[in-house]
Amino acid sequence: MYKSALIGLLSMLAVVMLPQDAQAEYADVVINNYADAAGMRPAVFPHWYHRIRFRCKVCHADLGFKFKAGGNKITMAKIIDGKFCGACHNGEISWSVENCGMCHSGVPGTPTQIHGSTVQRLVAPTYKSLDKKAK
Amino acid sequence: MKTKHFFLGVTMSMVMSLVLVNAEAAQPPLKEVKAAKGKVSGANVFNRLLKKDKQRNAPPPEDGIHDAANDGTHVLQPPKIAYDGLPTTEFGNYVDWVKALQDGLLRPRYDRFDPTVEPLVMDLDIVREVKASMPDVVFPHKPHTQWLHCSNCHPKIFIPQRNANVINMSAILLGTKCGVCHGKVSFPITTKSCTKCHSKPKPADWKPPKSEASLKNPWR
Incomplete structure (x- = not known):
């Protein structure tokens, strides 16, 4: 009797304690191409922070960032080589790559995404991906 | 028997969690909710599929x-x-980035190293007539070129030629055309932001379009 009551109690607590929907800043970009597999937290890019300091043109024209979350295949090797984030995060314009936890700060397992995008706000999927075959 | 105890446990914990929530938020008890309890099914709540109110x-x-x-x-x-x-808005980051830049409240660099480089601004409005009854779209190059470079949009996203681009709201909502940025990083498509693009009122004599066939032979 007590056991089943306890299970009931725990199940309700679980519902109450479960994490609520993410309330991250609009346009925070989570990049999880390789991080999870490498045992790192996914990188979170605060778009708002960077647009205060640089115009879109600097990263998206000069540095060649594509307008797609996870579409740039950024690796630490490229960053250390001075490409992508490494063009600024080199200890000269901004802090350098030793500060792992400043970028790799996402909740482990968070998929690559632009937080709060219109596609993410859709309640139901509007189309079927061509990659996946219908069951 | 066991199921009964299970439900007993669930109800007990529900009451407990309610007490907890009330204690945390220090809200006055909601009398209306209590009165309605037992009549309205929990399946028929408002905003069932909407996300919780966002903490800004x-x-x-x-x-x-x-x-x-x-x-x-x-x-x-x-x-x-x-x-x-x-300056604030009602969507996205709740910041009007374009106004902030134009008012000089932000000084984002146009060049990675040199803070004195000025952007190549083009002041040209493109009017796109909308077939339906929505106001026509005015695309202002000025705020876009204050942030972006021509090559960011042309020619890959928008062909720089009149009437060469087919744009519709579904394409934008799914993240193409204007939706490459709007709805991801720049102001999103919400019911509060329609008029930011659909800003040119239709002429006074505007009527909904009709096909050639129905113009020749109107329905009786």
Whole structure:
């Protein structure tokens, strides 16, 4: 009797304690191409922070960032080589790559995404991906 | 028997959690909810599929995407501090970035190294007539070129030629054309932002379009 009551109690607590929907800043970009597999937290890019300091043109024209979350295949090797984030995060314009936890700060397992995008706000999927075959 | 105890446990814990929630938020007890209890099915709540009310500009450790267990998360700047004094909107980051830039409240660099480089601004409005009854779209090059470079949009996203681009709201909502940025990083498509693009009223004599066939032989 007590056991089943306890299970009931725990199940309700679980519902109450479960994490609520993410309330991250609009346009925070989570990049999880390789991080999870490498045992790192996914990188979170605060778009708002960077647009205060640089115009879109600097990263998206000069540095060649594509307008797609996870579409740039950024690796630490490229960053250390001075490409992508490494063009600024080199200890000269901004802090350098030793500060792992400043970028790799996402909740482990968070998929690559632009937080709060219109596609993410859709309640139901509007189309079927061509990659996946219908069951 | 067991099921009964299970439900007993569930109800007990529900009451407990309600007490907990009330204690945390220090809200007055909702009399209306109590009165309606037992009549309205829990399946028929309002906003069933909508996300919970958003806490605006949450600090990184509380935003659900940053890991609060990571030391670096607590070093990051909370957005509210950065947005202090910037003009506000009702969507996206709740900041009017274009106005902030034009008012000189932001000085983002146009060149990575040289803070004195000025952007190549083009002041040209493109009017796109909308077939339906919505006001026509005016695309202003000025705020876009203050932030972006021509090559960001042309020719890959928009062919720089009149009537060469087919744009519709579904394409934008799914993240193509204007939706490459709008709805991801720049102001999103909400019911509050329609008129930001659909800003040119239709001429006074405007009528909904009709096909050639129905013009020749109107229905009787």
